[in-house]
Amino acid sequence: MQAKPARMSRSLMSDIIFPSDTNYHGTMFGGVVMQYIDKIATIASMRHSRRGVVTASSDSLDFLAPVKVGEAILLEAFVSWTHRSSMEVYVKVESENLFTGERKTTATSFLTFVALDEDGKPTPVPSVIPETDEEKRIYASAQERYDARTRRKQQRKLGETPS
Template structure:
């Protein structure tokens, strides 16, 4: 299977934030941000694998600043690393004041997706070729995040079996 450039999975989305998207502080609900993140990461992983995918884990989500009513939310995602059938997807969320043009990073997230074959079983995915400095940095640190995910999953499985 031929490796693919990370840029081929790069996906962007934008939307304007209305009062119905916000909490009583006038800032965007975290759960709505999470829905956007999962949606854009799904698209990026499908672009990379050209397969149906499922979310295997939401590895991290760091909220850095609020998105306010009337601002635009801007999301960018790409596959940063792959294993056999899994793909790590990096998502960056920004807000933009549409009157001043000021942008700020509001959240970052890593998610893991698994590609599925026609029978719904995990199927191999192409490796990633990082090209930009950002892609190379994330690719270089991906193995460490993979090991942390694996350890966390093993610990949760052990806890689950103790409770059974």
């Protein structure tokens, strides 16, 4: 199976935030942000694997700043690392004030997806080739995140609380 550059999975999404997307502070509900993140990460992982996928884990979601009503939300995702049938996807979320053009990073996340064959079973995926400085930096730390996921999974099997 031929390796693919990370750029081949890069996916972008944007939307405007309306009052129905926000809480009583006038900022976007965290759960709505999570839904956007899962969607864009699904698209990136399907682009990489050209298979149906399922979300296996959400390793981290760090909210850094709020997205306010009337702003645009901008999401960018790409497959940052792969294992046999799993793909780590990095997602960056920004907000944009559409009047001033000011942008700020509002969240970052790592999720893991598993590619499925026609029978719904895990199937191999191509490895990923990082090209940009950002891709290389994220790729270089991916094994550590994979090891942490594996440890958490093993702890749950043993009935322990993951650390």
